[in-house]
Amino acid sequence: MAAHVLARAGDHPSKTALAILGADATQDWSYGQITAAIRGAATGLLNTGLTAGERVLLRLGNTPDFPIAFLACIAVGLIPVPTSSQLTTAEITAMAAGLSPKAIIAGSGITLPDHAAPVIDTATFESFYTLPPADFVMGDPNRAAYIIYTSGTSGTPRGVIHAHRAIWARRMMHDGWYGLTPQDRVLHAGAFNWTYTLGTGLMDPWTLGATALIPEAGTPAEFLTALMRAHQATIFAAAPGVYRQMLKSKIAAIPTLRHGLSAGEKLPDTTRDAWTHATGTPIFEAYGMSECSTFISGSPTTPADAGSLGAPQPGRPVALLAPDGSSSDHGQIAVHKSDAGLMLGYFDAPDETANRFSAEWFLTGDIGHRLPSGAIRYQGRVDDMMNAGGYRVSPIEVETALALHPDVHEAAAVALPIKADVTVIAAFYTSADVIEEDELAAHCATHLARYKAPRLFIRKDVLPRGANNKLLRRALRSQWETENGQT
Secondary structure (H helix, E strand, C coil), X not given: CHHHHCCCCCCCCCCEEEEEECCCCEEEEEHHHHHHHHHHHHHHHHHCCCCCCXXXXXXXXXXXXXXXXXXXXXXXXXXXXXXXXXXXXXXXXXXXXXXXXXXXXXXXXXXXXXXXCCEEEHHHHHHHHHCCCCCCCCCCCCCEEEEEEEECCCCCEEEEEEECCHXXXXXXXXXXXXXXXCCCEEEECCCCCCHHHHHHHXXXXXXXXXXXXXXXXXXCHHHXXXXXXXXXXXXXXXXXXXXXXXXXXXXXXXXXXXXXXXXXXXXXXXXXXXXXXXXXXXXXXXXXXXXXXXXXXXXXXXXXXXXXXXXXXXXXXXXXXXXXXXXXXXXXXXXECCCCCCCCEECCXXXXXXXXXXXXXXEEEEEEEECCCCCEEEEEECCCCEEECCEEECHHHHHHHHCCCCCCXXXXXXXXXXXXXXXXXXXXXXXXXXXXXXXXXXXXXXXXXXXXXXXXXXXXXXXXXXCCCCECHHHHHHHHHHHCCXX
16 A cells, blocks of 8 residues: 555655644745655664554654655554544543553643554654665555544444555545646645544545645644645645535635635535635545445536435445445445455454444445436435534543433433534433533543534433333434424
C-alpha cells in the first residue's frame, strides 16, 4: 500500500505533496521530503525492535506526524491503528487492552492508555526522519495493513482490519467520485485521524502526484474559503457539517475551485443548493462506511440524480438485498465480498464479522432504493445506529456512559433532527428528579469522546419498551418530533 501511494513521488520530487495551512504561515512538504521522512521513520521504527505484523497505536494530533507515522508503519509491514485525539483515558485504555499494541506513537497533550506498551514521543519519532530509507516490505495484498475503530451495534467500539489491497479499491474513486488529476490541489477540512482525511485528503492525491492541502488544527470554518483562494484549491472535501458552518458567512468567489466533495453523513439538499448558489460549484456526495470506504457516489462525469446518493462506482459490486437475500430494487445495501476495499473483518471478533455477511454479501445495515437510472436513494438505518458529524455512534455506548451517573435510572440515546439540516445526539433518561443539563454534560464529557456526547438531555417518567422489553428508541424519536412540530 505505501509503495503504491508513493509510486509517483519520484516524478516531481520538488513538487508540494503536503501543505499545512495556517493563518500566518504555511508548512510545505515536497514529495522528496515526505517520502524521505516516511521511509526514514520506517527505519527508526524497525530499529526500536518492532517487527512486521505488530500493531502500533497512533495517539497524534492534526500534524504531519500522523500521516508520516501511518504510512511508515505500513511501509515495513507494521499495522498502524489511528485513533481520535478526543478519546478519554478510559476509552483509549479499554481499546488498548484488547488491541495489545507493541508501541504507541504519541503527541504532546494527547491522552494515553494505561498500558505497558512503550511510548515513542514526537521528538523521538521526528528524529527518525533523517535515517536511511527503509525498503518497502512487499507481500500478499490480502494481509492486514491497518486497523481503524468504529462503533459496533453491540455498543463496544470494534477494530476494522483493512488489507493492503484496499488502496486498489480507492482507484475507483478517482473518476467515480473525485474527478481527480495529477494537477489538482485538494483541500480537505478534516483531521488526519479520520480515515476520510487520510484517504481522500492524502493517499489519493499522493497516488496521482497531486497536492494535498490541510488546514492547521483549530482553523475556523469561516476561514476555509480564504485558504482555498490563497492556495488555489481545485477540489474541496469536508463533512456536511463543515459546509453548513461555512455557509453561515458570506462566501466570496473561489476562482480555481471546480467542485466540492462530501462524505461522512447524508448531505442535506438545502446545504448542497446553498453551496452551489454561493460558489457556483457543485458538491459530489459519496456513501460509504469504515468497513468499506466509499463505494456509491456522484461524480463530475456522472452527477447523482436529485435526492440520491449516486450510483455504485465502476468496478464496485453492490446490490440491494430483500429480507430473503434476493437482489431487489429496494433493500439493504450490500457489497460483495470480492470488493478490494472491503475489510478483512473485525479485530478479534469472528462472530460479529460473520454476522455482517449474508452468503457472499457484506451487509451495511442501511436501506436503499434503486432508481430507474441505477442511482440509489438512501432510506435510513436497519438498526438504531446514530451518525454524529460523520462518525457512527452506537446508542448503547452512550447509554452505558449515562447509566454510570448515580441519579440516572435508565437512558436511551437517539439522533434527533433539531433543524432541517442538523441532527444531534439526544439522551432521554429516567430519574427521581430532573438533573441539571450542565451536570449531565460534564458527566458525559468524563466518559465519552466529545463527538459521542449528547447535546440534548430530556427527562422522562418512563422509557417505551416493546413486548420483549426491548427499548423502543424510534418511538422516542417519533414522540419528540410530534411534540416539537417536526412531523
